[in-house]
Amino acid sequence: xxxREPEVALSxxxxxxxxxxxxxxxxxxxxxxxxxxxxxxxxxxxxKTTAFNVFTxxxxxxxxxxxxxxxxxxxxxxxxxAALGLVRTFQRTSIFQxxxxxENLLIGLHRRGPSTLWDTLLALPREKAAEQEFADxxxxxxxxxxxxxxxxxxxxxxxxxxxxxxxxALALAAQxxxxxxxxxxxxxxxxxxxxxxxxxxxxxxxxxxxxxxxxDMPMVMQVSDRIIVLNYGRIIAEGPPAIIQSNPDVIRAYxxxxxxxx
Amino acid sequence: MKRVGPAVWVxxxxxxxxxxxxxxxxxxxxxxxxxxxxxxxxxxxxxYTGQLSLGHxxxxxxxxxxSALTTLGFNVELFGGLRVVHEPWPAVVGFFVxxxxxxxxxYLIGRLSFKVRGAYFVIVTISFAEVTRLVALNWVxxxxxxxxxxxxxxxxxxxxxxxxxxLWNKTAYYYLVVAVGLMAYVIISRLVGSRIGRAxxxxxxxxxxxxxxxxxxxxxxxxxxxxxxxxxxxxGSLYAHYLxxxxxxxxxxxxxxxxxxxxxxxxxxxxxxxxxxxIIFGFLPVILRDIAAPAVQWILYGALMIxxxxxxxxxxxxxxxxxxxxxxxxxxxRILLADNSKPGDGS
Numbered sequence: 064x065x066x067r068e069p070e071v072a073l074s075x076x077x078x079x080x081x082x083x084x085x086x087x088x089x090x091x092x093x094x095x096x097x098x099x100x101x102x103x104x105x106x107x108x109x110x111k112t113t114a115f116n117v118f119t120x121x122x123x124x125x126x127x128x129x130x131x132x133x134x135x136x137x138x139x140x141x142x143x144x145a146a147l148g149l150v151r152t153f154q155r156t157s158i159f160q161x162x163x164x165x166e167n168l169l170i171g172l173h174r175r176g177p178s179t180l181w182d183t184l185l186a187l188p189r190e191k192a193a194e195q196e197f198a199d200x201x202x203x204x205x206x207x208x209x210x211x212x213x214x215x216x217x218x219x220x221x222x223x224x225x226x227x228x229x230x231x232a233l234a235l236a237a238q239x240x241x242x243x244x245x246x247x248x249x250x251x252x253x254x255x256x257x258x259x260x261x262x263x264x265x266x267x268x269x270x271x272x273x274x275x276x277x278x279d280m281p282m283v284m285q286v287s288d289r290i291i292v293l294n295y296g297r298i299i300a301e302g303p304p305a306i307i308q309s310n311p312d313v314i315r316a317y318x319x320x321x322x323x324x325x
Numbered sequence: 326m327k328r329v330g331p332a333v334w335v336x337x338x339x340x341x342x343x344x345x346x347x348x349x350x351x352x353x354x355x356x357x358x359x360x361x362x363x364x365x366x367x368x369x370x371x372x373y374t375g376q377l378s379l380g381h382x383x384x385x386x387x388x389x390x391x392s393a394l395t396t397l398g399f400n401v402e403l404f405g406g407l408r409v410v411h412e413p414w415p416a417v418v419g420f421f422v423x424x425x426x427x428x429x430x431x432y433l434i435g436r437l438s439f440k441v442r443g444a445y446f447v448i449v450t451i452s453f454a455e456v457t458r459l460v461a462l463n464w465v466x467x468x469x470x471x472x473x474x475x476x477x478x479x480x481x482x483x484x485x486x487x488x489x490x491x492l493w494n495k496t497a498y499y500y501l502v503v504a505v506g507l508m509a510y511v512i513i514s515r516l517v518g519s520r521i522g523r524a525x526x527x528x529x530x531x532x533x534x535x536x537x538x539x540x541x542x543x544x545x546x547x548x549x550x551x552x553x554x555x556x557x558x559x560x561g562s563l564y565a566h567y568l569x570x571x572x573x574x575x576x577x578x579x580x581x582x583x584x585x586x587x588x589x590x591x592x593x594x595x596x597x598x599x600x601x602x603x604i605i606f607g608f609l610p611v612i613l614r615d616i617a618a619p620a621v622q623w624i625l626y627g628a629l630m631i632x633x634x635x636x637x638x639x640x641x642x643x644x645x646x647x648x649x650x651x652x653x654x655x656x657x658x659r660i661l662l663a664d665n666s667k668p669g670d671g672s
Contacts, residue, residue: 119537145539153537159530169520170527174539176520180548183519184512190519197520237538 069097070132072241072272073118073149078127080113080296087113088296091127095241100263100273102287102304104280106316109293111276112154115243118274119151120144131241146174148240152247157230160219164210164229167218168201171236175200200236208232208262224255231262235271242266244275248282260286284308292316338503342496350611351495357607358502359564360580362509364587364599366556371585372594373517374549375529376442380434380450381557382580383457384427388558389565389575390461390468392416392423393477396566401466416480420562427558428551435550451578458576473572477565492566502563509556514596516552525549590633592640601641606630 074094080087088110095101103111116122118129120141129136131149139147159167175197182190205211208228213221218229227247234242247263248256256279263286267273277283283290284304292300292307294316300307307313345351367381398413414422434453441449461468468474480501481491492498516522524545527535536542565571583606591602609629613622637644 121533140541141533141536142539142541145537150539151537153534156531156534159527159534161530162526166523166526170523170535170540171538173520173524173527180521183515183521186515193520233534233538 069099071095072097072099072132073274074130075114075118076128076130078114078117078124078129080110080117080122081125086296088117088124091293091296091298093291093298093301095272095274097272098267098270099288100267100275100286102283102290103274103276103293104278104283104290105293108295109316110296111293112245113296114293115151115245115276118144118243119149145237145239148238149243150234150237150239150241151243152230152234152245154245154249157245158218158226158233160217162218163214164205164216164218164221165201165214167229167233168204168236169197171204171233172197172200174237204232204236207235207265209258224251224258227251227255228259228262231259231266235266239271241272241274244273244277246277247275248277248279256282339500342499348495351499353608353611355495355499355502355567356564357603358499358506359560359567360583360587360607361600361603362502362506362560362563363557364584364591364603365506365509365513366553366560367584368588368593368599369513369516369553369556370549371588372592372598373522373525373529374546376546376549377447377585378434378450378550378553379447379578379581379585380452380454381553381584382576382578383434383450383454384431384554384557385561385564385580386454386457386461386571386576387430388423388427388561389571390423390474390561391426391558392419392562393474393565393571394467395419395422396478397474397476399467401464416478416566417482419566420480420559423562423565424555424559427561428555431550431552431554431557432547434554435547454576454578454581458573461573461576468573471572473570474565475570477569477571479566479569498567502567505559505563509559510596510600512552512556517596521545521548586630590630590637590640592642592644595640595642595646598640598642605641 071094076092078091079089091110091114103114105111113122117124118136120136120139120143124137131144131147134147136144136147136149159170162170176193181187182193202211202214205214208231210221210225210228210232213225213229218226221229227250231244231247234244244263248259251259260282263273263275275283275287284307287304290300290302290304290307291298292310292313299312299316300310302310341354342351345354363381363385366384367378370376370378370381394411395414396416396419398411400408400410402408430453434450437449462470464470465472479492479498481489482501484490490497492501517525524535524540527538527540528542528545532542561575564575587602587606588599589602590605591600592598606626609626610622613625617625633641
């Protein structure tokens with residue numbers, strides 16, 4: 064049997080976003096193949112978070128199409144996109160601060176629930192079995208990110224690094240086939256960053272495609288198969304980390320060149 | 326301790342009419358219990374989904390009117406000379422019609438206003454209650470307007486072993502209200518303890534994050550609004566058939582405020598909160614009537630409310646839970662210390 068090219072998971076075609084006179088994204092086109100880890104980088108204000116918001120339905124693109132495994136995402140609500148298996152984390156609050164770590168995971172497991180209103184109101188045995196299953200899954204995900212000992216604690220009281228890990232566990236609980244990570248290691252120390260990098264590799268190994276936005280260059284370069292560089296809302300470079308690192312346009316975008324920018 | 330507590334409460338609640346000599350107190354108990362049911366329904370929206378419905382009394386009033394009109398029958402002319410005649414039905418049917426009618430209006434309000442959140446939702450709910458009051462006041466042919474719907478018959482229940490029982494006396498009515506209240510409590514507690522309730526809590530805490538893990542925010546808000554409105558409507562029906570008379574004043578803002586006070590002081594987002602707050606603010610006017618001049622009564626009422634909210638901003642029930650947790654921890658620590666100081670000494 065001939066080896067087939069992996070299927071395209073996420074495809075972005077000519078996406079443009081404008082806020083009044085400001086063009087946040089202009090004619091962005093790229094795709095992420097199944098099983099890849101792709102890094103999306105760029106200086107502050109390049110449009111990375113805007114891109115994430117468009118891909119996950121929190122923002123409607125002015126033009127262009129976003130497809131996930133063939134399904135057109137334009138016009139779908141965020142929960143419908145999550146139901147297709149495309150799940151994201153957020154840069155700042157990616158956890159439910161006032162709930163316990165365990166409750167966070169239970170909330171994240173929402174999509175698994177087959178139980179209906181009647182099951183719940185009549186307290187059918189099915190409901191009890193489903194709840195037990197929820198609890199088992201929640202512990203499983205906590206073990207996966209190494210937070211099982213924190214299960215009973217209020218999420219907002221965890222140290223910062225662990226809050227970020229919980230955010231990833233919460234997103235994983237929603238059963239993604241592709242995960243969008245928005246700056247997963249920002250503000251983390253070297254040890255915590257290492258831990259997340261290993262985690263990202265493990266997640267990919269379990270069959271989840273990953274697109275990540277990150278400012279920590281060594282981390283992105285090491286973990287990504289491919290890098291896409293955004294600057295002022297356009298893609299200025301795309302390719303393997305080694306090539307991106309020596310791309311003069313990218314270096315200029317990050318360091319400037321003393322000239323007035325276009 | 327945890328197992329015994331509820332059992333004691335159930336026994337106390339079930340035997341009250343047997344040892345309570347004063348019919349007036351029993352009357353207050355019944356109306357308070359009806360308002361506690363309404364407050365529990367408000368708590369589902371306010372405490373669990375975080376939506377402040379300041380028109381909650383509309384659902385209560387719609388339940389009351391729908392139930393009363395179903396039972397009394399009516400004969401009204403709609404546009405174009407079309408007459409709608411409804412023959413009286415049994416009061417029990419009225420109860421279900423009232424509950425369903427309120428639930429349907431909850432669906433309407435849910436769909437309409439969950440497009441607009443926060444302050445706008447509050448305004449829409451207030452307006453809705455005011456509109457329903459004006460309809461009740463001005464559609465005289467149907468509601469008799471300010472002349473009120475009178476002679477609303479009591480429920481007749483077919484009870485096993487007792488045959489057909491008409492609830493004329495207060496004791497019987499008390500048990501009915503307690504039964505409906507327990508049912509509402511069970512429905513709400515099962516709901517909030519489930520996957521559905523977690524979705525509601527999630528959208529209260531962080532709507533964006535909730536939708537990112539696949540929770541259909543609008544769906545669960547509407548579901549909460551429907552269940553909440555239906556429970557409020559059933560309380561309204563109980564109210565109408567108990568007092569046997571209802572007028573458009575049932576839609577007054579003050580009743581919504583009473584429910585909100587019960588929920589906030591008791592502790593929103595806790596199951597026992599509305600019950601505790603409801604008992605305090607249901608009985609407070611009665612107690613104050615005996616000890617203070619009429620003008621002072623409402624000042625004291627307001628002062629106590631402000632005091633509770635000021636000292637216990639989370640409400641009474643969460644504060645009690647914290648104290649209990651604190652004392653258990655202290656006690657456990659003492660036991661631990663005592664054990665450690667006597668090594669090898671069996672208890």
